[in-house]
Amino acid sequence: MNNQPEARVRFTRQEEPRSAQILQRDERTFRVHTSAYTDERVFREEMDKVFAKTWVYVGHASEIPKAGDFKTSHIGLQPVVVSRGEDDTIHVFVNRCVHRGAVLTRDARGNATEFNCPYHGWVYGIDGRLIAVSERREPGGYSENFRQPEGLFRLPRVATYRGFIFASFNADAPGLEAFLGRARSVIDRKLNLAPGGEIVLRSRPFVVRYQGNWKFQAENIVDAYHFLHTHKGFVNLQARFGDTTGDFGVHKGGSVKEMRKLRFQGATWSCAHGHGMLENPSSHPETYLEGEFSSFYEGIRRTHGDEEFAWLVGKGAVSIFPNVGMIHQQIRTWRPIAPDVTEVTIYPYELKDAPDAYNEGMLRSQERFYGPAGHGAADDVDIFSRNQQGLLGSAVDWLILERGLDTDELVDGDWRGLPASEAPQRALWRAWARLMCEEQT
Template identity: 35%
Template sequence: MTDKFTDLAQEGRVHRRVYTDATIFDAEMERIYNHVWLFVAHESQLSEPGQFVTAYIGKRPMIVSRHTDGEIHVFANRCTHRGMKICSARRGAKKRFVCPYHGWSFATDGSLIGIPHGRGYNGKIDPKDPALALDRAARVDIYRGFIFASKAPYGPSLIEYLGPMTRAFDNMVDRAPGGEIEMSGGGFRQQYKGNWKLHMENANDLMHASIVHASSVDAAQSVADGLENEIENHALQMFKGNGLPLSKMDEVEIHGFAGGHSYMGGFYKEGPITQSNDGDPVVNQYRKSMVDAYGENRADDIMSWDTFNHLIYPNLILNPKHQQMRLLQPESVDRTIVHSMCFRLKGAPEEMYQRSVRFLTALNSPASQITTDDIAMFNNIQMALCQSDTDWIDLSRGLGHDRKQDDGGKIGEVGTSELPLRAQYSAWRDLMSA
């Protein structure tokens, strides 16, 4: 069956088994997640030696740690003695990692440094044996503070892998007048009962927003109608933004790239959330700090790039304008965890950070009226796809009308095109057949 994977993801349609078949999920972990570059941590989480975060490469638990020499190391969160997960904390600082089972201890670069009661091995185990170090990711690289790891010793460099998507990272960091961003304030974790790809397919789907999120659009509109002269807050503007008419959604740019990446243009058209409102004192103060740092032209270039979600295949979603990030952690064929977090722009007014926290809360918290709608879709799609009555899922909206661009990617004829899904499945086919 393994040779037939590519038949399941055709141009314009995919077979339901790519969402429901556990053997395909296992093959995805092996052929996709073990080969590409995956985001594992942000440098601001590891500013001091000994600081660490735990992460995943596919289903493999990993530790990302800054060693005493300042280098960042990424290694398996799995003891080389009898397989215990060494660290259960999500982040923290340690001088060494001590396995909670029999006490083997490992340095912050993953090397084995101690075995309690070691003479029981009668000299057969040498703690200096490199094979007893925690298994290291084959490659680690950093782009603008974003740390990526790959299990594959060969393949494209991180910059080659990100390709035109580097602009999203650049824009996110350049939006900080101080030239640096900081992952701050924790974030949210939510599990849904559905395949990981359902979330990636949704994140750049401009067709669904006004339909799936109609109830929060309507509720926000009626609150806004009752405000009289009061200024609408950001959450209200976000909820209303999803209600942009489909004819207007079609005017939003949608881009897809080789490698499965994609991004969409911004679709908030009114209010301070657009960051173009001269009457908003926070935006005015922020703009001033940007002009002071970069000069007028460059500050305008950075701030005027109006985009929304940028999808870095297979599992990262970046929103530079609102300093948001989501990371998918596939657990099984029908379970996925979504991690969502936001960034502080160094040198920007504190209120900009408060806005990005409110954005995160309105869009990605378990109480969000937006994300709960989407998760209900994922759960219900997953359940329905388990029925074998109809095998194929259609992705043909806009097929044949995607136009090539100078950046090497394609642009959809209209914003509601399913171009991003086709880009994802083109990468899926390439990786799954490799």
């Protein structure tokens, strides 16, 4: 049973929508106020108290493999550059000239020896250090007493876990592995499906914006409850044609009854630092040892053993608070732009040293469900915009996140839920409340 002693805080329409008043929580109640998704003041507070205070995913090491490689990313509303220095060190710095504020580069990825500001020509190294101030001694230039900045604002914390690059503006953020906690198991199992335990981001990402709050995507990637309803058209397609249309086994076909049975297996997790998880080991892992890729799977089974092999070929997904998730063979990020505008980027990845045909088949499955002509992404984007549209009304205050609340069990500091519990969604809100309300608690 769920016995966490959490106070219930009421929100009245006459009060300001302060973060401490947005959640109703006790052992039988878990509700979120509409303003958490719609209010501009709450959104701005999130940028300061969530995205500026915790670890945020900014890229993968395979995107910057060589010295001088860089990519652009965001931490909340802050544009940043992720670069690899000559000594192989990964740097993350704010993508803004310290002189008059211009963004230094708009390229998604590239290789450079320096960054030259297009406004007044100030020059920065690949690590963000200020190398030169243009026309410094010309008439009307800078005096001998000019206090020259050291360089671009460099984030005080940068760390990687198995190639996943995270950064934080908070010098006192906990260690990355401690922050990831149980969520590491999803990363580990997805990467351990590769013979050498590595993945590579090689394909161009798919980028889409939707008219809705960023938390809808963070909640949805680990929402086992919605699939048979939101994606009803795709479910009917699968029931009729199975994998013959190119699914490559990512979404198992069969009747709706069979799909329901498959999806309501395994467990959900609400992790201590805000991460939500779905996990479902394969009930018939031996079937993977047959067919075209039998030798590939047999090598994985020999390396990791029978029990772990069932997990590796099973279904797992994770939403790592606040901005990145993994599902199937993709890394997915979401970037808040406004309370009602979010940008989602989907990065299909390859398993390093896996058969080319396997990686190609998985890429085709991504296109089938998530790409611009896919079945799934359009459904989700439509739902997010419907959610935001519904929240514009003022007749109803609260959203209900209580599914499975009475059956969640505390295990080593994390809450374990039944297969279609909303435990993963509650994880986000518990972490959100700690960060947003820390000054009041």
